[in-house]
Amino acid sequence: MDWTIIQQALPAYGHGFVLTVWLSLVGIIGSIIVGVIASLLQYFKTPILSQIATAYVELARNTPLLIQLFFLYYAFPVIGWRMSSITAGIIGLIFLGGGYMAEGFTGGFQGVTDSQINSGEALGMNRFQLARYVVFPQGFALSMPALAANVIFLIKETSIFTVIAIPELTNTALDLIGMYYRSNEYLLMLVIGYAIIMIPVILLLNWLERKVRYGAFGD
Amino acid sequence: MAHSGINVLFSGSNFDRLLVGLWTSIWIAALSIIIGLLIGTIFGVLRTMPNKIIRCILRVYMEIFRILPSVVLLYLVYYILPRSLHINWPGTWMAVLAFSLWVAAEFSDIVRGALQSVPLAQKESGLALGLSKMQLFLYVLLPQAFKLELPATINLATRVIKTTSILMLISVMDVINVGQQIIEANNQKFPTGVFWVYGLIFFFYFILDYPLSVWAKSLMAKQK
Amino acid sequence: MTEEILKVEHLNKFYGDWQALHDISFNLKKGEVLAILGPSGSGKSTLLRTLNGLENYKNGEIVFHGKKVQPSPKEWQAIRQKIGMVFQSYDLFPNLTVMQNILLAPTKVQKRDRAEVEQEAHHLLKRVNMDQYADTYPRELSGGQQQRVAIVRTLAMKPEVILLDEITASLDPEMVRGIEDIVKKLSENDHMTMILVTHQMNFAKRVADQVLFLEKGRIIEKTPCEQFFTEPQSERAQQFLTDMDF
Numbered sequence: 001m002d003w004t005i006i007q008q009a010l011p012a013y014g015h016g017f018v019l020t021v022w023l024s025l026v027g028i029i030g031s032i033i034v035g036v037i038a039s040l041l042q043y044f045k046t047p048i049l050s051q052i053a054t055a056y057v058e059l060a061r062n063t064p065l066l067i068q069l070f071f072l073y074y075a076f077p078v079i080g081w082r083m084s085s086i087t088a089g090i091i092g093l094i095f096l097g098g099g100y101m102a103e104g105f106t107g108g109f110q111g112v113t114d115s116q117i118n119s120g121e122a123l124g125m126n127r128f129q130l131a132r133y134v135v136f137p138q139g140f141a142l143s144m145p146a147l148a149a150n151v152i153f154l155i156k157e158t159s160i161f162t163v164i165a166i167p168e169l170t171n172t173a174l175d176l177i178g179m180y181y182r183s184n185e186y187l188l189m190l191v192i193g194y195a196i197i198m199i200p201v202i203l204l205l206n207w208l209e210r211k212v213r214y215g216a217f218g219d
Numbered sequence: 220m221a222h223s224g225i226n227v228l229f230s231g232s233n234f235d236r237l238l239v240g241l242w243t244s245i246w247i248a249a250l251s252i253i254i255g256l257l258i259g260t261i262f263g264v265l266r267t268m269p270n271k272i273i274r275c276i277l278r279v280y281m282e283i284f285r286i287l288p289s290v291v292l293l294y295l296v297y298y299i300l301p302r303s304l305h306i307n308w309p310g311t312w313m314a315v316l317a318f319s320l321w322v323a324a325e326f327s328d329i330v331r332g333a334l335q336s337v338p339l340a341q342k343e344s345g346l347a348l349g350l351s352k353m354q355l356f357l358y359v360l361l362p363q364a365f366k367l368e369l370p371a372t373i374n375l376a377t378r379v380i381k382t383t384s385i386l387m388l389i390s391v392m393d394v395i396n397v398g399q400q401i402i403e404a405n406n407q408k409f410p411t412g413v414f415w416v417y418g419l420i421f422f423f424y425f426i427l428d429y430p431l432s433v434w435a436k437s438l439m440a441k442q443k
Numbered sequence: 444m445t446e447e448i449l450k451v452e453h454l455n456k457f458y459g460d461w462q463a464l465h466d467i468s469f470n471l472k473k474g475e476v477l478a479i480l481g482p483s484g485s486g487k488s489t490l491l492r493t494l495n496g497l498e499n500y501k502n503g504e505i506v507f508h509g510k511k512v513q514p515s516p517k518e519w520q521a522i523r524q525k526i527g528m529v530f531q532s533y534d535l536f537p538n539l540t541v542m543q544n545i546l547l548a549p550t551k552v553q554k555r556d557r558a559e560v561e562q563e564a565h566h567l568l569k570r571v572n573m574d575q576y577a578d579t580y581p582r583e584l585s586g587g588q589q590q591r592v593a594i595v596r597t598l599a600m601k602p603e604v605i606l607l608d609e610i611t612a613s614l615d616p617e618m619v620r621g622i623e624d625i626v627k628k629l630s631e632n633d634h635m636t637m638i639l640v641t642h643q644m645n646f647a648k649r650v651a652d653q654v655l656f657l658e659k660g661r662i663i664e665k666t667p668c669e670q671f672f673t674e675p676q677s678e679r680a681q682q683f684l685t686d687m688d689f
Contacts, residue, residue, distance in 0.1 A: 062377065062428035064384035067395065067421050074402075075414045078224075152285070159288035160385065170290055183298040190291060198286040344534035344593075347495055348548035348600065349523040352516075358547055362538040 005185045009176055013189050016172030021197060023086075023168060024155040027093035031154060032147075034094055035101025042102070043109055043131065053102070060099025065160045068092045073164045085164045093154060100150045108143025109135055141216030148205040155197060169193045224411030228419060233401050237416075240397035241423055243311065244383040247391070251315050252376050255322020262323060263330025264356060277327060284324035289382050293317045297389045310391040318379060329371045333364035370442070373435035377428045384424070394420055446473045447509075448636055449494070449526075449604060454503030456486075456493060456660075463489050465661045467503065471604070474634040478641065478651035478668065482683060486660040487640040491606050494638065495519075495528045524553060527602035531609040533589040535581040541568070541592050542577040545599045553600065560599060567595045571625055587618030594625060605629075607639040611646060619643070626650050644689050648672050656680045 041053040060068075073088040083091070112135050120134040162171035173190035177183050228234055266277050284292070296317040300306045308316075337360050345355045365372075386393040398416045405412045449471040456464040464486050471477055479487045492498045494505065496512075496519030505512045512522060535544050542564060549560040568574040571591040581589055590610060597605055607626065611619045627650050629635040641647055647654065647668070654671040656663045656679075664676045672689065675681050 058429060058432075059425065062381075062432055063421050063424045064381040066384040066387075067417060067424060070395070070417050071421065075417045078411050078414050156288035159290040162290065163388070170288065170294075174294065177298065183302055187295060187298060191287060191295075194288065194291065195286055202285070338534075340530065340532055340534045341536065343497055344528075344530055345536070346497065346520075347523055347528035347530075348596070349520055349552045350548060351520055351552070354551055358551065359536050359538070363536070366538065 001188075002182070002185060005180070005182055006189060009186065009189060012172050012176065013169070013193060016167055016169040017193050017196070019166070020155075020158050020168040020193075023089060023093065023158050023161065023166070024197075026090055027097055027154050027158065028151055030090070030094035031097025031101045031150070034098025035103075035105055038098060038102035039105035039109065042106055043135075044127075057099045057102045060096050061103060065092055065096045065157050066163055068095055069160065069164050085161075085166050088164060089158075089161045089166050093157060096157065097150065097154045100153065101147065104143045104146030104150055105139065107146055108141070109139035111142040112138045138216060141212050144209045144212045148209055151205060152198070152202065155201065156194075224409045224413075224415045227401065227405045227409040227412035228415055230405070230409075233405075236397050236401065237394055237419065237423075240392060240394035243391065244380075244386060244393045245427070247311060247314050247318065247386065247393075248376075248380045248383050251318030251322055252379055254315070254319040255379075256326055256372070258319065258323035259326025260330055260361070262327035263334065264361075266327060266331040267334045281324045281328050284321050289317070289321060290385050290388065292321055293385060293389060310386075310389045313389065314383075314386055314391055318382070322375065322379060325375055326372065329368045329375070330364060333368040334360055336367060337363045367442075370435040370439045373431050373438070377431045377435075380427050380431075381424060394423060445475075447471070448473045448507070450504075450506040451494070452504040452506065454490075454493065454500050454505070456489060456498060456500040463660050464493070464500070465659075467660075467662055469655055469662065469665055471636060471638065473603075473636055474630075475636055475653060476630050476651045477638045477653045477655055478647035479638065479655045479657060480641070480644070480647055480671075480683070481657035481663075482686075483642075484659075485657040487657055488608055489660075490657065491528075491608050491638060491640050495523060495526055495606055497528075524548075524600055525602055526604045526606060527597035527600050528606040528608065529590070529593050529597050529610050531612045533581075533586065533593045533613075535589055535592055535596070537581050540578050540580055541573070541584075544581070544592060545596045548596070549599050564595065564599055567598050568592075570628075571595060585618070586614050587621060590614060590618075590622055591625065594622075598629075604636045604638065607637060607641075609640055609642065611641065611643055619646070623649060644672070644684070644687050656683070658683075 038053040038057055041050045042057075044050070069088060069092040072083065072092050073085060076083070116134055116138065117130065120130045125133065158168055159170040161168050162174060165171060167175070169190060173186045173193075176186045180186075228237075262277050262280070265273050268274065287295075293314065296313045297310070300308060300313060300316075341359060341363065342355065345359045350359070383393060384395055387396040387399070390396070398420050402413045402416050409415075447470050451470070452468050454464055454467040455462065467490060469477075479490060481487050489498055493500050496514075496516075499514060507522060507525070512518060535541075536547070539547065542561070545564045545567075546557065546560055549555045550557050565574055565577065568577060571594065573588060573591050573595065576584060576588065576592070581592070584592070594610075610626075611622050614622065623646050626637070626639070626646075630637065630650055637650075639647070639651070651668040653665060654668050655665050656671070656675070656677070658679055663679050664671075666676055666680075671680065672684070675684060
């Protein structure tokens with residue numbers, strides 16, 4: 001271990017760290033929005049749109065982010081859609097994450113028990129009231145574990161951005177290793193960088209999961 | 220204009236080369252899953268044992284893999300093995316090692332969870348029949364746990380298959396690496412070839428993963 | 444003089460600071476059926492589970508065939524082949540068929556010949572009218588049917604003592620009688636030594652030779668069955684029988 005190497009690399013890692021955090025945040029928020037929309041389309045069985053949503057969810061979940069990014073960044077320019085690597089990264093991550101989130105929410109909606117739905121119906125609720133007051137509040141609470149897993153997954157997936165040369169954490173480390181041929185120091189910094197992001201996130205999500213569960217079901 | 224690019228897939232031996240690349244991805248995924256499931260089962264069983272030290276070590280092992288992206292894991296193996304440990308393996312082996320350790324970590328958690336959800340009464344009625352601890356796990360607890368955990372295991376397998384896309388990063392001749400070579404070699408003749416090559420690879424991954432996730436979903440619906 | 448098969452001496456069991464069993468001593472002769480009765484929370488099931496090594500105990504002795512049982516997992520594993528146990532919730536293994544459930548322990552633990560055990564299993568299943576279900580999975584059977592299989596599963600081990608822990612408590616009333624008949628026949632025809640814990644006084648009265656009355660983890664009296672139900676020695680037992688409408 002050479003401490004001067006670590007010291008010199010700190011600013012570069014700082015930039016990579018900020019970029020990873022920022023891309024993760026944008027990607028997670030975008031994914032949740034897309035996921036909510038897609039899962040609602042599926043829930044209300046909106047004609048055509050729900051089929052499109054289902055096709056999208058399956059395509060997003062069953063293909064790797066890497067190839068999705070290659071498509072956006074290398075193939076789309078051929079038909080005239082040019083975008084920066086950061087734009088491609090964000091669109092790719094939201095495309096992927098939206099599918100995962102939608103699947104999680106749908107699972108939550110389906111987890112609401114029949115007896116809950118029946119008792120709502122017995123109170124004379126219509127389809128939308130049932131969704132608004134029974135299925136969604138309970139369904140979102142039930143999908144919290146999936147949401148938490150997806151958040152962790154999406155943060156880690158930003159490391160794939162290195163293939164389109166977005167200078168996030170992983171790309172920063174690989175660049176430095178390539179330039180200076182020192183791997184131990186740079187890999188250690190990379191691991192610590194992810195630990196600094198992931199450990200608080202995991203703890204926060206665990207706390208949030210308990211809180212939401214308690215708020216919705218009281219246990 | 221774009222449709223002419225499709226010819227790149229069938230000129231020369233391109234299509235066959237892509238299939239060979241795909242096969243590399245498939246066997247690396249399959250081997251890693253098999254090795255990972257075996258190690259993960261042992262780790263998972265150990266994590267239900269009373270020994271606190273073993274449990275703690277395995278928990279930390281699992282958490283490390285939860286924190287680190289698979290790209291980082293792959294590079295850790297790729298750099299540490301030859302440079303610090305002086306082990307010079309081909310890229311494919313290093314990939315199998317990295318993926319197996321990752322699958323083992325994730326599967327150990329699945330096994331532990333499933334074992335803990337097998338009712339205590341099952342364990343006691345096994346013990347009351349005079350089964351040894353080993354026999355209890357082998358004939359009673361693990362078969363029931365495997366059934367519970369099958370959907371999660373299939374989902375893990377689909378993730379391993381998708382993650383093979385990062386093999387190109389350590390220069391393994393996987394389907395994407397072959398695809399890139401074909402695109403570069405034919406850029407002049409077929410400028411829209413990139414669309415078709417990546418499109419085909421996208422499709423390859425989809426037909427590998429989609430049936431598995433449908434299977435996992437139907438199993439989960441049945442368990443409800 | 445009939446042979447003494449099981450003896451418990453000055454057994455004490457604690458859960459943390461709380462003492463669940465106080466100075467329990469009794470013995471069991473070959474062919475005897477002992478019913479452990481008492482109000483809820485009196486420690487009946489705890490005592491029964493202790494006799495199968497499913498609960499540990501602080502001090503005291505369990506003597507099986509004149510030999511003190513060392514409280515180690517290994518020793519208990521060996522003894523359990525001689526002391527079988529049937530549970531309230533049947534606890535058949537859902538991943539195995541009826542026949543596989545029965546064969547598991549005799550072939551894997553006792554390493555007996557598979558064909559021989561299988562033949563015996565069919566014979567036992569016939570005795571409880573379950574032979575046609577040999578290849579069925581437990582989830583397809585009713586509670587009463589599952590309990591019959593659970594009894595056969597224990598019998599297939601050729602145990603010397605069988606512990607029956609509330610084996611009729613989860614069953615529909617019309618199924619209870621059938622299970623009781625099986626236990627009765629085991630006693631009359633096979634002279635099987637048994638200890639049963641139950642809340643159903645009729646069951647105890649029908650099959651037991653001796654009654655061990657327990658309250659708050661203490662033995663209040665041990666009385667021959669007939670006498671227990673007609674003229675119990677202790678006031679507490681009288682009160683208990685009155686509470687049970689007996």
